[in-house]
Amino acid sequence: xxxxxxxxxxxxxxxxxxxxxxxxxxxxPTTGSNFPMWDCDxxxxxxxxxxxTATQVAxxxxxxxxxxxxxxxxxxxxxxxxxxxxxxxxxxxxxxSTRGQKRAVTITYHxxxxxxxxxxxxxxxxxxxxxxxDAYEERETSKSGTLVVQNLAVQRxxxxxxxxx
Numbered sequence: 001x002x003x004x005x006x007x008x009x010x011x012x013x014x015x016x017x018x019x020x021x022x023x024x025x026x027x028x029p030t031t032g033s034n035f036p037m038w039d040c041d042x043x044x045x046x047x048x049x050x051x052x053t054a055t056q057v058a059x060x061x062x063x064x065x066x067x068x069x070x071x072x073x074x075x076x077x078x079x080x081x082x083x084x085x086x087x088x089x090x091x092x093x094x095x096x097s098t099r100g101q102k103r104a105v106t107i108t109y110h111x112x113x114x115x116x117x118x119x120x121x122x123x124x125x126x127x128x129x130x131x132x133x134d135a136y137e138e139r140e141t142s143k144s145g146t147l148v149v150q151n152l153a154v155q156r157x158x159x160x161x162x163x164x165x
């Protein structure tokens with residue numbers, strides 16, 4: 001069950017049960033830059049939806065002198081209504097400069113629907129159940145002369161639940 005849930009979460013870019021996520025970036029967005037987790041407006045996409053609360057998002061970074069800093073919450077806001085959630089600059093603020101090193105920015109956040117399966121939307125629970133059923137039916141390592149086709153219901157649920165990154 002846990003494996004089916006994890007595979008469904010990966011396929012949909014969602015977090016079904018509450019968990020803490022850590023996003024590591026080499027730097028903050030810069031004007032005109034193009035990076036997979038950045039939007040053209042300079043916001044940063046958080047790769048698991050839904051983000052639980054804006055107050056549980058923390059950003060640390062390595063400054064140009066090599067010291068670890070915590071970014072004040074007066075500098076950035078968190079959009080938890082969008083999927084994926086986003087971290088963005090507040091009015092008249094700028095991202096700080098970071099040391100030119102890998103993984104200089106760390107964003108820690110909480111995502112998920114709740115702590116029990118009852119809090120997970122029915123479509124997501126159905127997806128996990130179908131994936132679990134498929135895994136049980138196709139549990140043998142190989143079958144001679146059998147063509148394995150992914151369940152159409154699984155494909156449709158993944159498509160309906162997938163959060164585009």
